[in-house]
Amino acid sequence: MLRDITIGQYFPGNSIIHRLDPRFKIVITVLYIIMLFTGDSMVCLGIGAVYTIMAMLLSQVKLKMFLKSVKPLMPFLLITAVLNLFLVSTGDVLWHWKFLKVTSGGINISVFMIVRIVLLIMGTSILTYTTSPITLTDAIERLLSPLKKLKFPVHELAMMMSIALRFIPTLIEETDKIISAQKARGAELDTGSFTTRAKNLISILVPLFTSSFRRADELATAMECRCYHGGEGRTRLRQLRSAPRDYIALAVTLLFLAAVIVIKITKPFAF
Amino acid sequence: MAILETQELTYTYSQGTPFEKTAVDHVSLKIEAGEMIGVMGHTGSGKSTLIQHFNGLLRPTSGKILLDGKDIWADKKKIRDVRFQVGLVFQYPEYQIFEETVFKDIAFGPKNMGLDEAEIKRRVLATANDIGLSEELMERSPFELSGGQKRRVAIAGVMAMEPKVLILDEPTAGLDPAGRDKILSHIKAYHKRTGNTTLIVSHSMEDIASFADRILVMNKAKLFCFDETEKVFSRAEEISQIGLDVPQITKVFMELKRRGVDFGKEVYTVGYARDLLLKKLKERAGE
Numbered sequence: 001m002l003r004d005i006t007i008g009q010y011f012p013g014n015s016i017i018h019r020l021d022p023r024f025k026i027v028i029t030v031l032y033i034i035m036l037f038t039g040d041s042m043v044c045l046g047i048g049a050v051y052t053i054m055a056m057l058l059s060q061v062k063l064k065m066f067l068k069s070v071k072p073l074m075p076f077l078l079i080t081a082v083l084n085l086f087l088v089s090t091g092d093v094l095w096h097w098k099f100l101k102v103t104s105g106g107i108n109i110s111v112f113m114i115v116r117i118v119l120l121i122m123g124t125s126i127l128t129y130t131t132s133p134i135t136l137t138d139a140i141e142r143l144l145s146p147l148k149k150l151k152f153p154v155h156e157l158a159m160m161m162s163i164a165l166r167f168i169p170t171l172i173e174e175t176d177k178i179i180s181a182q183k184a185r186g187a188e189l190d191t192g193s194f195t196t197r198a199k200n201l202i203s204i205l206v207p208l209f210t211s212s213f214r215r216a217d218e219l220a221t222a223m224e225c226r227c228y229h230g231g232e233g234r235t236r237l238r239q240l241r242s243a244p245r246d247y248i249a250l251a252v253t254l255l256f257l258a259a260v261i262v263i264k265i266t267k268p269f270a271f
Numbered sequence: 272m273a274i275l276e277t278q279e280l281t282y283t284y285s286q287g288t289p290f291e292k293t294a295v296d297h298v299s300l301k302i303e304a305g306e307m308i309g310v311m312g313h314t315g316s317g318k319s320t321l322i323q324h325f326n327g328l329l330r331p332t333s334g335k336i337l338l339d340g341k342d343i344w345a346d347k348k349k350i351r352d353v354r355f356q357v358g359l360v361f362q363y364p365e366y367q368i369f370e371e372t373v374f375k376d377i378a379f380g381p382k383n384m385g386l387d388e389a390e391i392k393r394r395v396l397a398t399a400n401d402i403g404l405s406e407e408l409m410e411r412s413p414f415e416l417s418g419g420q421k422r423r424v425a426i427a428g429v430m431a432m433e434p435k436v437l438i439l440d441e442p443t444a445g446l447d448p449a450g451r452d453k454i455l456s457h458i459k460a461y462h463k464r465t466g467n468t469t470l471i472v473s474h475s476m477e478d479i480a481s482f483a484d485r486i487l488v489m490n491k492a493k494l495f496c497f498d499e500t501e502k503v504f505s506r507a508e509e510i511s512q513i514g515l516d517v518p519q520i521t522k523v524f525m526e527l528k529r530r531g532v533d534f535g536k537e538v539y540t541v542g543y544a545r546d547l548l549l550k551k552l553k554e555r556a557g558e
Contacts, residue, residue, distance in 0.1 A: 180328050181367040184359040185428060186351055186383030203379065206369035210414070 009065075009125070010132045016245065017059040018130045022139035024246040028253045029127045035257045036120055043269050044260045045115055051256045052123045061129045069125040070118055077114055084110040133165040135238075142240060155231025163219070171212070178207045272340055273301035274468050275325060275357070275436055280334035282320055294320040296492040297334070302470070304435075307462055309483030309500070310472040313514045316489040318472055319362075322438050325470075326357035338436075355384050358434030362441045364425030365418065373399075373416070373424050374409040380432040398431040401461045403453065419450035426454070430461065437462075438470040443478065455482065476518045480504065480539040488515070505537045520544050 012018075017025075036048050056066060070077075090105030128136070141158035148154050183189060187200040263269070282295040294317045302308060312318035323329045324336055327343050327350040336343050343353045358380075361367070370376035374395055381391045399409065402423045408416070413424050426442060442458065443451040459482055462469045470487075473479050479486060479500070486503040488495040490513045496503060503510070507517045507525060517525075517539070524538040534551070538544045 177361065178367055180323065181361045181364065183328060184326060184354055184361070185367075185380040186354055186432070187379075188351070188383070191348075191351075203367075203369050207367050211366055 009069075009128055011061050011065065011129050012132070013060055013130065015058060015060040015130065017055065017126065019245070020130075020249055021240055021242045021246045022131050022135045023143055023240060024242065024250055025127055025131060026136075026139055026143060028249060029124055031253050031257055032123050033120065035253075035260050036116055036123070038257075038264055039260045040264055041267070041269065042112065044263055045112065045119070047256055047260055047263070048119050048123075049115070051253075052119050055126050056122065059126050059130050061126070065129060066122045066125060070121050073117070073121060077117055080113050080117065081110040084113055134162055137161045137165065138236070138238075138240065155234075159231075167215070170215075171208070174211060175204065175208055178204050273337075274304040274339060275302040276300070276337040276340075277324070278335045278337070280321070280324060280336060281332050282317075282324065282329060283332045286332060293492050295324070295331075298489075298494045299334075300487065300494060300497050302436075302468060304468055305466050306468055307459075307482055307484050308468075308470045309479035309486045310470055310489070311474075311476075311479060311486060311515055312472075312489035312495075317492040318487075318489040319440060321489060322359065322440060322470065322472065325436065325438060326359045327353045328359070355380075355432050356434055357436045357438065358429040358432050360426050360429045360437070360439040360442060362444055364428075364442075365421035368413045368421060368425055368428075371412060372410050373404065373413050376413050376424055377427045377431050380428055384432060394431045394433060395427075398427045401430065401464070402427045402457045419446055419453065422446065422450075423454065423457070426458075433465075434467070436468040436470070438472075440472045441474065442471065443473070443475070451478070458482075476504075476516050476521075476539075480518045480521075488513075500539060501537045504539045 020028075032048075032051070035051070036045075039045055039048060056063070085102060085106045086100055088106040088109045089101065089103055091103045091108070093101050093103050094107070095102045131139075137158045140161070141154055144152070144154045144157075179189060182200065182203045187203055188196055189200055189204075190197075192200075278299050280295055280298045281293065284290070284292045284294055296317070298321060310318050310322065320329065324331055327336075330344060338353060338356060343350065368376050370379060377395045377399065378391050381394050386394070395409075396406065399406070404420065404423055404427065408420070413421060416424065422442070426439065430437065439458065442454055446454065455478060458469065458471070461467075471479070471482065483500050485498060486500050487497045488503065488510070495513060496506070504517050504521050507521060510517055520541050521537065521539045524534065524544065528534070534547050536547070538547060
C-alpha cells in the first residue's frame, strides 16, 4: 500500500553522473532547462535529445525508470497534444470535420511540445535519480549561501528540507501502522459511504498529527543535546569538492547550449 | 474444536520485487478456546506479521486461517466482522488515541460495530472497570493522562468490542515495572472473568512464564514450537540458540541440576521455586 510510494526516487550507484558534484549537477540541470526552452526548432530539440540520451546512458539508471517518471504526466501530455493539434491553424489543412481541423502546423507543434516535455522530465529526473536527497539539500545550501549576506536563513531552510525528507519514510510507516490499528477497531477506510470514510479519516489524522509534534519535540531535544545551535561555524562530514570531471561536464553542457543558441539565431536549416 | 487455526499459512512481503521476503513460512497451528498463550520470537521472526493475519489485516499469500472452523477470507466483505471477533492491540497502542474524551475513544470500536447507545455505554464502563480506569476519567481528554493510563485506555478500546480472541502485541513495552504488573494483572483478571482466548506477545520470559498455558515460539518466519510452558522452557538450550532466553529462575534451577541438586521438575516461576525449595528444606530438616 503506502509503503510502495517512492519519493525522491534516488537510485544509489557509482556512475560518473552519480559522482558529479551535486552543485554542478544543479547548475547543469538549470542550463539544460534553458537549453530546451531556448530551442524553437526540431533541430534544437534534436540536440537536446542527443544530450539527454548521452546523460541517461552515462547515469546507468535503467530506461524503465525514466519511462516511469513520464507515466504520471501522461494525461497532461495528451491534453497538451490534443489542444495544440486542434487549436493551431497554421500550414496546410489536412483534415477537417465541422469546426475541427488538423493542420500540418498543428501536428508539428504537438509533436514538438510532447518531445520537449518528455525530454524535460527525463533529463531533470536524472538529477534526482543520481543524487541522494541529503546531498541535494547540501548542494542547495551551498549554492544559496551568497543569500546569507541578505540575512536569508539559508542554513535553516536547508536543515528543514533535510529533516522533512528524512521523515517521509518514517511518517509513511507511522500512517500504515495507525491505519492498521484503526482498522482493527473496525474503522471503515476503503469500504463504506463517503461520509463514514471521511469521518474515519479523522481517526488517522489526529494520531498522525500528535505523533508528528511529539517527534518534532524529541528531535529538537536530541539536536540540542548534541549542541546544535544553527549553522554558525558548523563544519560538515562530507565536504563538497569539485573535480576536473565537474568542469568537463559543465563545459559540455555549455557547448550544447551554445549550439542551440547559434542555431536559433542563424537558422541554418529550413525547418 | 479450535477457535483459531492456521493451515500452511505463508506470507511474502513485496512479492515479485527484489525486496521479496517471506515473513511467515508454512505455519500451521491450532488455538483452543479459553487458552492464554504467550507469543515469543526475536525481532523480525515473523510474530507480528503472524498475529496480523489472525484478524484479517493481512491476507495470506497462501494457506488459510480458520476462525471457529470457517475460513475468514471465504467472504471478503465479511472481514470486518472478523476484526470484531478477534481484537488486536498493537504495540504502543496509545498512539492511536484520537477522540476528545476517554469515553469516546473506548467507544470507537463498539460504535463501529453498530451497537446501540445503551450497550455501548455498558461495554465502555465495564471494560474501563476491568482495566482499572476510574469513572471520573471518562470525561477527561485522553491526551492529559499519564503514559500507563493512556495505554490502558487504548487496550480498553479493543476489549470493549468484547472479542472472542484478544491479541496484545507487547502490551507492557516501555512501561515501568509497576505499570507493567498492573496491566498484566488486569489482562489476566479480564481473561479469567470472561473466559476469552488471549494471546500476548512479550519479550519478557518472566511475564510469559507467569501467565501462559502454552507458548508459541517463532523463529525465522517458521513456527519453532508451540507447546505447554513447562515443555518449552525445558528446551532452554535450543531457546537460547535462537536468541531468546528462559526465565532467570529456570537458569538457576538448571545450574542446580548441573551441580547435582535435581528437583525433577522444570521451574519457571519464582513462586513455584519457593514452594519447591521450602519442601526440600523441610525434608532435610526432617532427616
